[in-house]
Every structure is written in C-alpha cells, then in structure tokens.
Amino acid sequence: MQPTATVFNIQRFCVSDGPGIRTTVFLKGCMLNCLWCHNPESKSPAPVLSLAKQLCTGCGECIRVCRCHSFADGMHVINRSACTACGECTQVCGGALEILGREMTAEEVLAEVMRDEPFYRSSGGGLTVSGGDPLYHPAFTLQLLQLAKENGLHTCIETSGFTRWEQLEAIIPYTDLFLWDVKETHSALHRQFTGVDNALILDNLRRLDGLGAQTVLRCPLIPGFNDRTEHLHAIAALANTLNHVQRIDVEPYHPLGMGKSEAIGQAYPLAGVNMPGNTTVDAWISEITAHTSIPVQKA
Ligand code: SF4
Ligand code: SF4
Ligand code: SF4
Missing domain, CATH: 3.30.70 (Alpha-Beta Plaits)
Known part of the structure; x- marks a missing residue:
C-alpha cells in the first residue's frame, strides 16, 4: 500500500524555502508544540x-x-x-x-509539484517539504523525496529534527538541503517553549553534519522568549561546531499564527507579543555575526 500524508497546502512559487523558485508542500502533524507556531493548523495530523x-x-x-x-x-x-x-x-x-488537510499519496503530490518544473529548471529551485514536520510522516516523505530526485528536482526539507535517527538517515541521499530549526539552545527553555527537549535534535544535527549533509539553520526569534544575548551567541557557537552549515537564517517573530488559531478554535498563547522592528532584527543579526564567519541573514 502507498504511504499517505495529510497535506494542508501545496504552495507554488515560493522563494524563501530554499534556493530558486520552489513548490513547498505542507504536511499536517508535528512532534513539537511551539508557543509561537505560525502554522497551528499543522500540529495535528487530522483534517x-x-x-x-x-x-x-x-x-x-x-x-x-x-x-x-x-x-x-x-x-x-x-x-x-x-x-x-x-x-x-x-x-x-x-x-x-x-x-x-487532505490525504494524498506521494505520487499525487509529485504530480502537482511537477506542474512548475520549467520554473525550477530556470531558477535552480525545486521541491521543499515542510509542515508541521515532514518526518511525522517518514515513509511518505521518503517516497516523495525519492520521486522528486528520480525526476531531477532539487529537494529541501524543513524539520525540527526531533525524530529517530534512522528516519533522518534514510532521507539523506534524497535531500539536497536541510532547513533545520534551532528554536532554543537552552535545554530547559527548549522544553518550555516547544514541549520537547533539544538533546535528540542536537545529536541528530551533529550526526547529519558528520555525514556531509548541507544545512541552513533557521532560528525563530521571539521577543521576551528566546532573544537573549546568550542564545544568539549559542546559535553562532553551535554553527561553528558544524562543517556544512551554509547559512544562519534569523526568523523574526510574526503573529500569523494568531488568526489561524482562532479560525480552528484554538487559543493563541502569544497574544500581545509584538513583531520586532528592523532595528531589533539588525541587532540580533549583528550579535550572531560577531561570533561566526557563517553568513547570517533575515529569512
Ligand atoms: S461542522 Fe461541518 S465539518 Fe464538522 S461535522 Fe458538521 S458538517 Fe462536518
Ligand atoms: S515545529 Fe513548526 S509546525 Fe511544529 S509546532 Fe513548532 S513551529 Fe509549529
Ligand atoms: S453562516 Fe457563515 S459559515 Fe455558515 S454557511 Fe453562512 S457564511 Fe458560511
């Protein structure tokens, strides 16, 4: 039987989920429960x-x-x-x-993704699998990435990295770039903000890097939560221990999840938190940049 996943969006012409023009496939289901989740509709695997x-x-x-x-x-x-x-x-x-949320096979998803193949070829883009977390559906994601590679597409996956190593290892040959979330470097705070410890995530990241997998570290920064100077320095320090980090992306908080939470009848835990201004974001970037030679940019 073909593996399936609950797909809640197939977004065409994305330019910030990896190189070039991409189609980003959003799957429902996530192992984490981040306070600031901007896709709250993706946390549960059910429609x-x-x-x-x-x-x-x-x-x-x-x-x-x-x-x-x-x-x-x-x-x-x-x-x-x-x-x-x-x-x-x-x-x-x-x-x-x-x-x-709609249950789909990997072949059905790929057929939609391939509609924009000429754009991928001209821009160096391709497929990005996002969520939720794609590794909530490991068999489906593996098959989708395999099919994409068979069709010559560049592939990215956006993940929290909170998964069994075997599931991650299986997709490495079919994944050109990992967009890897670094939500919080302090273990207890990571648990407080996301519901899970970060030890497994960091261990997986180091193993992945050891095998030569390319990564972009994606760092959501939320005023009053994880915008501490020591966290910014720890992001740089973490990146410096790895050999295949292409870039560090700073993702400033935005309250997109608030309206989405209301639409699905859920409370939004960060009501009242304001979006940071450009000066604040620039200061965050400078603080990280001062401690690493890896490029840092606003996502
Ligand atoms: S509210 Fe709508 S989706 Fe929910 S059970 Fe009733 S008809 Fe079905
Ligand atoms: S990992 Fe992403 S999708 Fe999952 S709860 Fe956190 S922000 Fe939401
Ligand atoms: S009452 Fe509102 S939600 Fe219900 S059918 Fe009419 S427009 Fe749609």
Missing part, C-alpha cells in the same frame, strides 16, 4: 474545519446542515468536539468554511 469569521455572512446555511454550528450572542460557535471534519458544511458556505 480540521477552519472558519474565517471575517468572511461569514451569517446566512445560517451551515446550521441547517449540521448541529455542530450555532449562533450565540451574534457569535458563530462550532462544537469542535463533535465535528468530524466531514466537510458537508463547507459545501453550502460561500467561502468562510474550509477543511484543512
């Missing part, structure tokens, strides 16, 4: 109903279709515990309701 309240006209058609919908004090309420994400209500809605 989920999303309600864009700003698009709801209050027509009431969804209430006619399913008892999970109701209005209370002018507010549209969804009984999430009873919703099976069957999608029937989306059929009668003008665009406010949407099911996020």
Whole structure:
C-alpha cells in the first residue's frame, strides 16, 4: 500500500524555502508544540474545519446542515468536539468554511509539484517539504523525496529534527538541503517553549553534519522568549561546531499564527507579543555575526 500524508497546502512559487523558485508542500502533524507556531493548523495530523469569521455572512446555511454550528450572542460557535471534519458544511458556505488537510499519496503530490518544473529548471529551485514536520510522516516523505530526485528536482526539507535517527538517515541521499530549526539552545527553555527537549535534535544535527549533509539553520526569534544575548551567541557557537552549515537564517517573530488559531478554535498563547522592528532584527543579526564567519541573514 502507498504511504499517505495529510497535506494542508501545496504552495507554488515560493522563494524563501530554499534556493530558486520552489513548490513547498505542507504536511499536517508535528512532534513539537511551539508557543509561537505560525502554522497551528499543522500540529495535528487530522483534517480540521477552519472558519474565517471575517468572511461569514451569517446566512445560517451551515446550521441547517449540521448541529455542530450555532449562533450565540451574534457569535458563530462550532462544537469542535463533535465535528468530524466531514466537510458537508463547507459545501453550502460561500467561502468562510474550509477543511484543512487532505490525504494524498506521494505520487499525487509529485504530480502537482511537477506542474512548475520549467520554473525550477530556470531558477535552480525545486521541491521543499515542510509542515508541521515532514518526518511525522517518514515513509511518505521518503517516497516523495525519492520521486522528486528520480525526476531531477532539487529537494529541501524543513524539520525540527526531533525524530529517530534512522528516519533522518534514510532521507539523506534524497535531500539536497536541510532547513533545520534551532528554536532554543537552552535545554530547559527548549522544553518550555516547544514541549520537547533539544538533546535528540542536537545529536541528530551533529550526526547529519558528520555525514556531509548541507544545512541552513533557521532560528525563530521571539521577543521576551528566546532573544537573549546568550542564545544568539549559542546559535553562532553551535554553527561553528558544524562543517556544512551554509547559512544562519534569523526568523523574526510574526503573529500569523494568531488568526489561524482562532479560525480552528484554538487559543493563541502569544497574544500581545509584538513583531520586532528592523532595528531589533539588525541587532540580533549583528550579535550572531560577531561570533561566526557563517553568513547570517533575515529569512
Ligand atoms: S454557511 Fe458560511 S457564511 Fe453562512 S453562516 Fe455558515 S459559515 Fe457563515
Ligand atoms: S465539518 Fe462536518 S461535522 Fe464538522 S461542522 Fe461541518 S458538517 Fe458538521
Ligand atoms: S515545529 Fe513548526 S509546525 Fe511544529 S509546532 Fe513548532 S513551529 Fe509549529
């Protein structure tokens, strides 16, 4: 049987998920639970109903279709515990309701990715598998990367690295570049911010580097959480211990996850945290750059 994964977005013409023009495939399912997750809809592997309240006209058609919908004090309420994400209500809605997540095989995904093959060839781009975490679906991801390489595509994977080494090792021959998250260098804080310890992640990164795999370290920086000077220095120190880091990307906090959380009926833990300004981001980059010769840039 073909392995499948729950795909919640296939985004074409991406220019910041690896070199050139790329198609980024977002899978649902993640081993972590980051406070600042910008794709909260990707944490669970199951499809989920999303309600864009700003698009709801209050027509009431969804209430006619399913008892999970109701209005209370002018507010549209969804009984999430009873919703099976069957999608029937989306059929009668003008665009406010949407099911996020569709089970697909790697061959189905690749067929969509190959639509933009000429752009990959002219720009040096290709396929990026993201999430969630692609390694939540190791068999699917392995097959997708294998198919992409068979078709001559450049391949990237974006991962937290929190996975069994064997799963990571299996995809190395089919992955040209690992976009590797460095969320927090302090072990206890990593657990506090993401729900898991970083020991396995760091061990996997060192083993990966030892085998010559190319990486870009991607560092989300969240004001008041992990923008400490010692963390910035530790990012540089970590990169300096590795031999195949092409670049360090600083990913300044943005509150994109807030609206997405609301749309799927989840609380957003970082409400009230502001986006850092350019001066702050430049200072972060300077602080890292001062301690490494590896290029550092804003993602
Ligand atoms: S069917 Fe759509 S637009 Fe109408 S009330 Fe339901 S969510 Fe709103
Ligand atoms: S997705 Fe299905 S179960 Fe969920 S609210 Fe819509 S019709 Fe009801
Ligand atoms: S690893 Fe990425 S997808 Fe998973 S919870 Fe963290 S930010 Fe979200």
